[in-house]
Amino acid sequence: MDLEEIRRQIDETDDQLVKLYCHRMKLSEQVASYKIDASMEVQDHAREETKMKQVCSAAASDFENEAIKELYEQIMSISRKRQYQLIREKKGVYDLGFQKIDELGIHGKTIVFQGTDGAYSQVAMNAFFHEPDNSYHVETWRDAMEALKSGEADYAVLPIENTTAGDISENYDLMTEYGHHIVGEMLIPIRHALLGLPGSKISDIKEVVSHPQALSQCSIFLNSNRQMKQVKVENTAVAAMRVKDSGDITKASIGNRLNADIYNLEILSEDIINVDTNATLFIIVSKDEVYTKDADKVTISFELPNKSGSLYYMLSHFIYNGLNLTKISSRPIPGRNFEYRFFVEVDGTLEDDAMANALIGLLTEAGNVQILGCYKMHKQTE
Numbered sequence: 001m002d003l004e005e006i007r008r009q010i011d012e013t014d015d016q017l018v019k020l021y022c023h024r025m026k027l028s029e030q031v032a033s034y035k036i037d038a039s040m041e042v043q044d045h046a047r048e049e050t051k052m053k054q055v056c057s058a059a060a061s062d063f064e065n066e067a068i069k070e071l072y073e074q075i076m077s078i079s080r081k082r083q084y085q086l087i088r089e090k091k092g093v094y095d096l097g098f099q100k101i102d103e104l105g106i107h108g109k110t111i112v113f114q115g116t117d118g119a120y121s122q123v124a125m126n127a128f129f130h131e132p133d134n135s136y137h138v139e140t141w142r143d144a145m146e147a148l149k150s151g152e153a154d155y156a157v158l159p160i161e162n163t164t165a166g167d168i169s170e171n172y173d174l175m176t177e178y179g180h181h182i183v184g185e186m187l188i189p190i191r192h193a194l195l196g197l198p199g200s201k202i203s204d205i206k207e208v209v210s211h212p213q214a215l216s217q218c219s220i221f222l223n224s225n226r227q228m229k230q231v232k233v234e235n236t237a238v239a240a241m242r243v244k245d246s247g248d249i250t251k252a253s254i255g256n257r258l259n260a261d262i263y264n265l266e267i268l269s270e271d272i273i274n275v276d277t278n279a280t281l282f283i284i285v286s287k288d289e290v291y292t293k294d295a296d297k298v299t300i301s302f303e304l305p306n307k308s309g310s311l312y313y314m315l316s317h318f319i320y321n322g323l324n325l326t327k328i329s330s331r332p333i334p335g336r337n338f339e340y341r342f343f344v345e346v347d348g349t350l351e352d353d354a355m356a357n358a359l360i361g362l363l364t365e366a367g368n369v370q371i372l373g374c375y376k377m378h379k380q381t382e
Helices: 003-038 043-054 062-091 121-129 143-151 169-178 212-217 217-221 236-246 257-262 310-320 353-365
Strands: 099-101 113-115 135-138 156-164 183-189 193-194 205-211 229-231 251-255 266-269 279-286 290-292 297-304 325-332 338-345 369-376 378-379
Touching: 043 062, 062 143, 062 310, 062 353, 099 325, 113 121, 113 143, 113 279, 121 156, 121 183, 121 279, 135 143, 143 156, 143 169, 143 279, 156 169, 156 183, 169 325, 169 369, 183 290, 193 257, 205 212, 205 236, 212 217, 212 229, 212 251, 212 290, 217 378, 229 266, 236 251, 236 257, 257 266, 279 369, 290 369, 297 310, 297 353, 310 325, 310 338, 310 353
Parallel strands: 099 290, 113 135, 113 156, 183 369, 183 378, 205 229, 205 251
Antiparallel strands: 156 279, 183 279, 193 251, 193 266, 297 338, 297 369, 325 338
Protein backbone atom coordinates (compact mmCIF):
# COMPACT_ATOMS: atom_id res chain seq x y z
CA MET A 1 0.00 0.00 0.00
CA ASP A 2 1.16 3.52 -0.72
CA LEU A 3 1.04 6.30 1.91
CA GLU A 4 -2.20 7.80 0.67
CA GLU A 5 -4.02 4.47 0.89
CA ILE A 6 -2.71 3.90 4.43
CA ARG A 7 -3.93 7.35 5.44
CA ARG A 8 -7.33 6.71 3.86
CA GLN A 9 -7.75 3.58 5.96
CA ILE A 10 -6.62 5.47 9.07
CA ASP A 11 -9.27 8.11 8.37
CA GLU A 12 -11.95 5.42 8.02
CA THR A 13 -10.82 3.80 11.25
CA ASP A 14 -10.87 7.18 13.05
CA ASP A 15 -14.43 7.79 11.85
CA GLN A 16 -15.47 4.47 13.36
CA LEU A 17 -13.59 5.17 16.59
CA VAL A 18 -15.27 8.57 17.01
CA LYS A 19 -18.75 7.09 16.48
CA LEU A 20 -18.02 4.28 18.94
CA TYR A 21 -16.56 6.71 21.48
CA CYS A 22 -19.62 8.98 21.29
CA HIS A 23 -21.84 5.92 21.74
CA ARG A 24 -19.78 4.91 24.77
CA MET A 25 -20.17 8.37 26.31
CA LYS A 26 -23.95 8.15 25.86
CA LEU A 27 -23.86 4.88 27.77
CA SER A 28 -21.75 6.57 30.47
CA GLU A 29 -24.44 9.22 30.82
CA GLN A 30 -27.00 6.46 31.38
CA VAL A 31 -24.69 5.02 34.04
CA ALA A 32 -24.58 8.45 35.69
CA SER A 33 -28.39 8.63 35.79
CA TYR A 34 -28.55 5.21 37.41
CA LYS A 35 -25.90 6.13 39.99
CA ILE A 36 -27.71 9.37 40.85
CA ASP A 37 -31.00 7.53 41.44
CA ALA A 38 -29.22 4.82 43.47
CA SER A 39 -27.02 7.33 45.40
CA MET A 40 -23.89 5.52 44.21
CA GLU A 41 -20.36 6.92 43.99
CA VAL A 42 -19.11 7.88 40.53
CA GLN A 43 -15.78 6.08 40.78
CA ASP A 44 -16.03 2.29 41.08
CA HIS A 45 -12.45 1.07 41.56
CA ALA A 46 -13.32 -2.62 41.29
CA ARG A 47 -15.19 -2.12 38.02
CA GLU A 48 -12.33 -0.04 36.57
CA GLU A 49 -9.70 -2.63 37.52
CA THR A 50 -11.75 -5.45 35.99
CA LYS A 51 -12.32 -3.45 32.83
CA MET A 52 -8.63 -2.58 32.53
CA LYS A 53 -7.59 -6.25 32.78
CA GLN A 54 -10.19 -7.19 30.17
CA VAL A 55 -9.08 -4.67 27.54
CA CYS A 56 -5.35 -5.19 28.18
CA SER A 57 -5.72 -8.95 27.72
CA ALA A 58 -6.12 -8.33 23.97
CA ALA A 59 -2.63 -6.80 23.75
CA ALA A 60 -0.12 -8.66 21.55
CA SER A 61 2.96 -6.96 23.03
CA ASP A 62 4.18 -4.99 26.02
CA PHE A 63 3.92 -1.82 23.96
CA GLU A 64 0.29 -2.51 23.07
CA ASN A 65 -0.47 -3.35 26.71
CA GLU A 66 0.85 0.03 27.92
CA ALA A 67 -0.84 1.86 25.03
CA ILE A 68 -4.23 0.26 25.72
CA LYS A 69 -3.85 0.94 29.44
CA GLU A 70 -3.09 4.63 28.83
CA LEU A 71 -5.96 4.95 26.35
CA TYR A 72 -8.52 3.43 28.71
CA GLU A 73 -7.27 5.41 31.69
CA GLN A 74 -8.08 8.51 29.64
CA ILE A 75 -11.46 7.17 28.49
CA MET A 76 -12.53 6.26 32.02
CA SER A 77 -11.23 9.56 33.41
CA ILE A 78 -13.24 11.58 30.87
CA SER A 79 -16.28 9.41 31.53
CA ARG A 80 -16.08 10.19 35.25
CA LYS A 81 -15.75 13.91 34.54
CA ARG A 82 -18.90 13.83 32.42
CA GLN A 83 -20.72 11.95 35.19
CA TYR A 84 -19.66 14.60 37.74
CA GLN A 85 -21.13 17.28 35.49
CA LEU A 86 -24.43 15.42 35.15
CA ILE A 87 -24.67 14.81 38.89
CA ARG A 88 -24.20 18.52 39.63
CA GLU A 89 -26.69 19.49 36.90
CA LYS A 90 -29.33 17.15 38.28
CA LYS A 91 -28.76 17.93 41.96
CA GLY A 92 -28.36 21.68 41.39
CA VAL A 93 -26.01 23.98 43.30
CA TYR A 94 -23.19 22.12 45.03
CA ASP A 95 -22.66 23.54 48.52
CA LEU A 96 -18.95 24.11 49.10
CA GLY A 97 -19.57 25.80 52.45
CA PHE A 98 -18.55 29.33 51.41
CA GLN A 99 -20.69 32.46 51.60
CA LYS A 100 -20.55 35.25 49.03
CA ILE A 101 -20.46 38.76 50.51
CA ASP A 102 -20.31 42.27 49.06
CA GLU A 103 -17.09 43.25 50.80
CA LEU A 104 -14.95 42.34 53.80
CA GLY A 105 -16.12 43.89 57.04
CA ILE A 106 -13.41 46.17 58.41
CA HIS A 107 -15.22 48.35 60.97
CA GLY A 108 -14.42 47.15 64.47
CA LYS A 109 -12.15 44.38 63.17
CA THR A 110 -8.65 43.62 64.40
CA ILE A 111 -5.79 42.82 62.03
CA VAL A 112 -2.57 41.06 62.99
CA PHE A 113 0.70 41.02 61.07
CA GLN A 114 4.06 39.38 61.65
CA GLY A 115 7.14 41.46 62.40
CA THR A 116 7.26 44.84 64.06
CA ASP A 117 6.27 48.40 63.18
CA GLY A 118 7.59 49.19 59.71
CA ALA A 119 7.67 45.61 58.41
CA TYR A 120 6.56 45.00 54.83
CA SER A 121 3.63 43.04 56.27
CA GLN A 122 2.45 46.29 57.85
CA VAL A 123 2.86 48.04 54.50
CA ALA A 124 0.65 45.36 52.93
CA MET A 125 -1.90 45.67 55.75
CA ASN A 126 -2.10 49.45 55.38
CA ALA A 127 -2.47 49.15 51.61
CA PHE A 128 -5.24 46.55 51.79
CA PHE A 129 -7.19 47.87 54.78
CA HIS A 130 -6.36 51.59 54.28
CA GLU A 131 -4.52 51.94 57.59
CA PRO A 132 -6.96 50.22 59.98
CA ASP A 133 -7.66 51.53 63.46
CA ASN A 134 -7.10 48.22 65.26
CA SER A 135 -3.94 46.29 64.46
CA TYR A 136 -0.98 44.74 66.21
CA HIS A 137 2.09 42.70 65.37
CA VAL A 138 3.34 39.30 66.52
CA GLU A 139 6.72 37.60 66.39
CA THR A 140 6.02 34.66 64.09
CA TRP A 141 3.66 33.63 61.30
CA ARG A 142 2.34 30.84 63.51
CA ASP A 143 1.53 33.42 66.18
CA ALA A 144 -0.62 35.24 63.62
CA MET A 145 -2.51 32.04 62.77
CA GLU A 146 -3.04 31.35 66.48
CA ALA A 147 -4.46 34.85 66.90
CA LEU A 148 -7.09 34.03 64.28
CA LYS A 149 -7.82 30.67 65.87
CA SER A 150 -8.32 32.19 69.33
CA GLY A 151 -10.43 35.06 68.04
CA GLU A 152 -7.96 37.72 69.14
CA ALA A 153 -7.74 38.88 65.51
CA ASP A 154 -10.21 38.86 62.62
CA TYR A 155 -7.66 39.01 59.80
CA ALA A 156 -3.98 38.14 59.44
CA VAL A 157 -1.55 39.44 56.83
CA LEU A 158 1.13 36.96 55.75
CA PRO A 159 3.69 36.89 52.91
CA ILE A 160 3.18 33.97 50.54
CA GLU A 161 5.52 34.58 47.58
CA ASN A 162 8.34 36.84 46.42
CA THR A 163 9.01 37.33 42.73
CA THR A 164 12.73 36.57 43.10
CA ALA A 165 12.96 34.36 46.21
CA GLY A 166 9.87 32.26 45.41
CA ASP A 167 7.28 30.72 47.75
CA ILE A 168 7.23 31.20 51.51
CA SER A 169 6.73 27.48 52.10
CA GLU A 170 6.03 27.67 55.82
CA ASN A 171 2.89 29.74 55.25
CA TYR A 172 1.52 27.20 52.76
CA ASP A 173 1.97 24.56 55.47
CA LEU A 174 0.29 26.77 58.08
CA MET A 175 -2.73 27.33 55.82
CA THR A 176 -3.43 23.60 55.59
CA GLU A 177 -2.65 23.01 59.26
CA TYR A 178 -5.01 25.68 60.62
CA GLY A 179 -7.73 25.47 57.98
CA HIS A 180 -8.09 29.26 57.72
CA HIS A 181 -9.05 30.87 54.43
CA ILE A 182 -7.56 33.41 52.04
CA VAL A 183 -9.99 36.31 51.52
CA GLY A 184 -7.69 38.68 49.65
CA GLU A 185 -4.21 39.28 48.24
CA MET A 186 -2.03 42.37 48.14
CA LEU A 187 0.97 42.75 45.85
CA ILE A 188 3.60 45.08 47.32
CA PRO A 189 6.54 46.37 45.25
CA ILE A 190 9.78 45.97 47.21
CA ARG A 191 11.61 49.30 47.25
CA HIS A 192 14.71 48.86 49.40
CA ALA A 193 16.65 51.94 50.46
CA LEU A 194 19.76 52.54 52.54
CA LEU A 195 18.67 54.19 55.81
CA GLY A 196 20.97 56.04 58.22
CA LEU A 197 20.86 58.41 61.14
CA PRO A 198 20.09 62.06 60.39
CA GLY A 199 23.23 63.81 59.19
CA SER A 200 25.03 60.64 58.11
CA LYS A 201 26.39 60.10 54.60
CA ILE A 202 27.04 56.98 52.53
CA SER A 203 30.78 57.53 52.99
CA ASP A 204 30.28 57.23 56.78
CA ILE A 205 28.70 53.77 56.64
CA LYS A 206 30.81 50.81 57.81
CA GLU A 207 28.02 48.37 58.76
CA VAL A 208 24.68 47.54 57.08
CA VAL A 209 21.99 45.69 59.03
CA SER A 210 18.98 43.93 57.48
CA HIS A 211 17.08 40.72 56.84
CA PRO A 212 19.18 38.13 54.92
CA GLN A 213 16.83 38.30 51.93
CA ALA A 214 17.02 42.09 51.79
CA LEU A 215 20.83 41.94 51.88
CA SER A 216 20.79 39.39 49.07
CA GLN A 217 18.36 41.47 47.01
CA CYS A 218 20.72 44.46 47.25
CA SER A 219 23.94 42.54 46.57
CA ILE A 220 24.99 44.68 43.60
CA PHE A 221 24.90 47.86 45.70
CA LEU A 222 26.68 46.17 48.61
CA ASN A 223 29.36 44.64 46.38
CA SER A 224 30.13 48.10 45.07
CA ASN A 225 30.51 49.31 48.67
CA ARG A 226 32.71 46.56 50.12
CA GLN A 227 33.67 48.65 53.14
CA MET A 228 30.15 48.00 54.46
CA LYS A 229 30.03 44.94 56.74
CA GLN A 230 26.74 43.03 56.42
CA VAL A 231 24.85 42.03 59.59
CA LYS A 232 21.77 39.80 59.43
CA VAL A 233 18.71 40.31 61.66
CA GLU A 234 15.16 38.93 61.69
CA ASN A 235 13.50 41.64 59.55
CA THR A 236 14.01 45.08 58.02
CA ALA A 237 12.03 46.89 60.72
CA VAL A 238 14.21 45.43 63.49
CA ALA A 239 17.24 46.52 61.49
CA ALA A 240 15.99 50.12 61.36
CA MET A 241 15.26 50.05 65.10
CA ARG A 242 18.81 48.87 65.83
CA VAL A 243 20.35 51.65 63.78
CA LYS A 244 18.22 54.23 65.57
CA ASP A 245 19.01 52.83 69.02
CA SER A 246 22.74 52.60 68.27
CA GLY A 247 23.14 56.35 67.66
CA ASP A 248 26.11 55.40 65.48
CA ILE A 249 26.40 57.26 62.16
CA THR A 250 28.61 54.46 60.76
CA LYS A 251 25.65 52.06 60.85
CA ALA A 252 22.79 51.86 58.34
CA SER A 253 19.92 49.54 57.57
CA ILE A 254 18.24 48.35 54.39
CA GLY A 255 14.48 48.81 54.49
CA ASN A 256 11.51 50.75 53.19
CA ARG A 257 10.30 54.32 53.47
CA LEU A 258 7.96 53.39 56.34
CA ASN A 259 11.01 52.23 58.34
CA ALA A 260 12.57 55.62 57.80
CA ASP A 261 9.42 57.46 58.92
CA ILE A 262 8.83 55.34 62.04
CA TYR A 263 12.44 55.30 63.28
CA ASN A 264 13.39 58.83 62.20
CA LEU A 265 16.06 57.74 59.74
CA GLU A 266 17.19 59.43 56.56
CA ILE A 267 17.19 57.81 53.14
CA LEU A 268 20.85 57.81 52.08
CA SER A 269 20.25 56.00 48.78
CA GLU A 270 16.94 55.02 47.19
CA ASP A 271 16.03 51.95 45.09
CA ILE A 272 19.20 49.97 45.75
CA ILE A 273 17.52 46.62 45.00
CA ASN A 274 19.02 44.48 42.21
CA VAL A 275 15.73 43.93 40.34
CA ASP A 276 13.43 46.92 40.23
CA THR A 277 10.38 44.74 39.50
CA ASN A 278 10.80 42.81 42.76
CA ALA A 279 7.52 42.41 44.65
CA THR A 280 6.06 40.32 47.46
CA LEU A 281 2.58 38.86 47.47
CA PHE A 282 0.73 38.93 50.80
CA ILE A 283 -2.40 36.97 51.64
CA ILE A 284 -5.21 38.26 53.83
CA VAL A 285 -6.40 35.35 55.97
CA SER A 286 -9.63 34.84 57.92
CA LYS A 287 -11.31 32.02 59.84
CA ASP A 288 -14.53 32.65 57.94
CA GLU A 289 -15.51 30.77 54.78
CA VAL A 290 -16.41 33.84 52.75
CA TYR A 291 -15.50 35.42 49.42
CA THR A 292 -16.26 38.86 48.02
CA LYS A 293 -18.32 39.47 44.90
CA ASP A 294 -15.24 40.65 42.97
CA ALA A 295 -13.25 37.45 43.70
CA ASP A 296 -11.62 35.95 40.63
CA LYS A 297 -9.16 33.34 41.91
CA VAL A 298 -9.41 30.09 43.89
CA THR A 299 -6.63 28.30 45.77
CA ILE A 300 -6.95 24.59 46.53
CA SER A 301 -4.69 22.05 48.21
CA PHE A 302 -4.85 18.27 47.87
CA GLU A 303 -2.71 15.21 48.50
CA LEU A 304 -1.72 12.42 46.11
CA PRO A 305 0.10 9.11 46.37
CA ASN A 306 3.49 8.68 44.71
CA LYS A 307 1.93 6.98 41.69
CA SER A 308 2.50 7.47 37.97
CA GLY A 309 -0.04 9.84 36.45
CA SER A 310 -1.79 10.78 39.72
CA LEU A 311 -1.07 14.52 39.39
CA TYR A 312 -1.95 14.55 35.71
CA TYR A 313 -5.37 13.04 36.30
CA MET A 314 -6.18 15.48 39.12
CA LEU A 315 -5.16 18.50 37.05
CA SER A 316 -7.19 17.18 34.12
CA HIS A 317 -10.37 18.07 36.06
CA PHE A 318 -9.48 21.73 35.49
CA ILE A 319 -8.45 21.18 31.86
CA TYR A 320 -11.66 19.29 31.01
CA ASN A 321 -13.77 22.10 32.46
CA GLY A 322 -11.88 24.84 30.61
CA LEU A 323 -10.28 26.39 33.70
CA ASN A 324 -6.93 28.19 33.64
CA LEU A 325 -4.34 27.13 36.23
CA THR A 326 -2.11 30.07 37.09
CA LYS A 327 0.18 28.35 39.59
CA ILE A 328 1.08 24.96 41.06
CA SER A 329 3.36 24.29 44.04
CA SER A 330 4.10 21.25 46.16
CA ARG A 331 5.17 20.53 49.73
CA PRO A 332 6.25 17.20 51.26
CA ILE A 333 3.66 15.61 53.55
CA PRO A 334 5.13 15.15 57.07
CA GLY A 335 5.55 11.50 58.01
CA ARG A 336 4.91 10.22 54.48
CA ASN A 337 8.19 10.01 52.61
CA PHE A 338 8.07 11.07 48.96
CA GLU A 339 4.38 11.92 49.06
CA TYR A 340 3.31 15.48 48.41
CA ARG A 341 0.62 18.04 49.05
CA PHE A 342 -0.12 20.18 46.01
CA PHE A 343 -1.35 23.75 45.90
CA VAL A 344 -3.03 25.09 42.78
CA GLU A 345 -4.35 28.54 41.91
CA VAL A 346 -7.15 28.68 39.35
CA ASP A 347 -8.80 31.60 37.60
CA GLY A 348 -12.49 31.74 38.47
CA THR A 349 -14.84 31.78 41.42
CA LEU A 350 -16.64 29.20 43.53
CA GLU A 351 -20.01 30.05 41.96
CA ASP A 352 -18.81 29.13 38.45
CA ASP A 353 -20.35 25.92 37.10
CA ALA A 354 -16.99 24.84 35.65
CA MET A 355 -15.26 25.34 39.00
CA ALA A 356 -17.93 23.36 40.83
CA ASN A 357 -17.60 20.49 38.32
CA ALA A 358 -13.82 20.39 38.74
CA LEU A 359 -14.01 20.55 42.53
CA ILE A 360 -16.57 17.73 42.71
CA GLY A 361 -14.14 15.52 40.80
CA LEU A 362 -11.19 16.61 42.91
CA LEU A 363 -13.04 16.13 46.20
CA THR A 364 -13.99 12.62 45.09
CA GLU A 365 -10.67 11.43 43.70
CA ALA A 366 -7.90 13.27 45.62
CA GLY A 367 -6.98 13.09 49.29
CA ASN A 368 -7.44 15.77 51.98
CA VAL A 369 -8.79 18.40 49.59
CA GLN A 370 -9.01 21.89 51.09
CA ILE A 371 -10.44 24.98 49.45
CA LEU A 372 -8.03 27.51 50.88
CA GLY A 373 -9.89 30.52 49.58
CA CYS A 374 -11.66 32.44 46.84
CA TYR A 375 -10.42 36.02 46.55
CA LYS A 376 -9.12 38.90 44.44
CA MET A 377 -5.57 40.17 44.18
CA HIS A 378 -5.01 43.90 44.73
CA LYS A 379 -1.91 45.94 43.94
CA GLN A 380 -0.44 48.75 45.96
CA THR A 381 -0.87 52.11 44.29
CA GLU A 382 2.30 54.11 44.55
